[in-house]
Amino acid sequence: MLKVPKNIMIAYLFAIASVQIAKGAPSTDDPEEEVLSACQLPKDVGDCDKNLTQYFFNSDSEECEEFTFGGCNGNENKFDSIAECNEACKQENEDKSNAYRMGNPNARFGLGFYGYPNQKPYGPIGHPQYRNNWYEF
Secondary structure, eight states, X not given: OOOOOHHHHHHHHHHHHHHXXXXXXXXXXXXXXXXXXXXXXXXXXXXXXXXXXXEEEETTTTEEEEEEEOSBSOOSOOBSSHHHHHHHHOOOOOOOTTOEESSOTTOSSOOEEESTTTOEEXXXXXXXXXXXXXXXX
16 A cells, blocks of 8 residues: 655645635535535425425524425425434534644634544535535545
């Protein structure tokens, strides 16, 4: 197995993260990315008066919650069951308690690592308000 010096690997990963940042938001051509994007939308009760029980992913509480959907319009953050919502939107919360960032800790973007002692990389680090902008390498 070829051994790559850590500083070369870090520079390579940083370059990949920079390219991802330059490209902007991920395309929604990928159905999985589309579902993740839908999970970040706010609850939208829609129009009409059908009073249907639906579930949406609350990105603040990181939980699927019940709401009454009017039956018309709305957005894609609505599911027929709590199980469907959880499967589509809940992400396993990996323990990143020992995570750290490279470079300026006040930067809006960067590259991070977690999983001591193996330091599995993830990034780019975007605005902390948004959960689904983490890419694992």
